[in-house]
Amino acid sequence: MTSPSAAAPDTRPLGTAEAPVPPRRGAEFEGTVTVRSRQTVSDGVVSLELAPSSGDGEAEAEPLPPWQPGAHIDVVLPTGVARQYSLCGPLDAAGHSARWRIAVLREPDGRGGSQWIHDHVQEGDELRVRGPRNNFPLRPAARYLFVGGGIGITPLLPMIAEAEAAGAEWSLLYGGRTHGSMAFLPELAGYGERVSVRPQDQYGLLDLAGFLGDPDPSALVYCCGPAGLIDAVEAYCATWPSGSLNVERFAAAAVPGPAEGAAAEQPIEVELRASGMTVTVPPELSVLKAVEEAGVPVLSSCEEGICGSCETPVLDGEVDHRDSLLTEDERAANDTMLICVSRARGGRLVLDL
Known part of the structure; x- marks a missing residue:
């Protein structure tokens, strides 16, 4: 799953002016x-x-x-x-x-x-x-445009309910293969015309241009669904203000090649500061697997850089980020990484493990 892009301005709070942004991560x-x-x-x-x-x-x-x-x-x-x-x-x-x-x-x-x-x-x-x-929090905005594809409707349901309860302006474009494959339609029917149900066998591909319209600095777009839909929405929103689009993926985006100066094709050395040991990670092994083989327990799940389970604090070294979760600001901060996919731009990292 992936996180929102860089934060957009809070044009109108959801609920109250001091409405807190929910925490992004941290299992309770x-x-x-x-x-x-x-x-x-x-x-x-x-x-x-x-x-x-x-x-x-x-x-x-x-x-x-x-x-x-x-x-x-x-x-x-x-x-x-x-x-x-x-x-x-x-x-x-x-x-x-x-x-x-x-x-x-x-x-x-x-x-x-x-x-x-x-x-x-x-x-x-x-x-x-x-x-x-939570890797996909609902942020304050004056207007919400929700785009759901198939099972991607699930994270949007409570967002819609919260936007509705707060009196925010919102609308939903919901697509699926067929009408029968689209979950929670009776629940959504209560919202009336703000919900556009568009099964592909009747309407073809979703009309993103007709739904999203021109860039709106007061709006946030939330999209979840198949990779093709997310890619299309990302392309359409490329000219929108930074941070307008927030997506959640169920599959990792295409993994980029090594960052300039990265040592992804070479062994890297990873110091596990809290455990008092250093491991060598060969090119064919992820940092996660090397840490596990060293006997250090790490919470993990997807192993694709989308769920955030293995997010680990970085104490030293420059990260070659390969995930589909962290924002550009989080990557630039260089103080955390998803060790299931990311490596080092140099030959060494120090992790708080």
């Missing part, structure tokens, strides 16, 4: 939840409502931590592999919800996580999860 919870509801919400998509598990079935369970629109959680499969799913249920004003709702698209050509959930997870089952983590 890791534990077991119970599947309280499972529903089919479109062709190939199931919705799961997750509630705290007490463990002994008698003691009152601790409430789930608060979250903000744009947040996701990791579902940890029995194999130990984790998959990320956006939280898409309702929130109260304090960011609390009694249950977490996620929606899972069955992906036959995926890595097996979604198929396992579709085939094995039923009401009453327990799942191990961690989060929430």
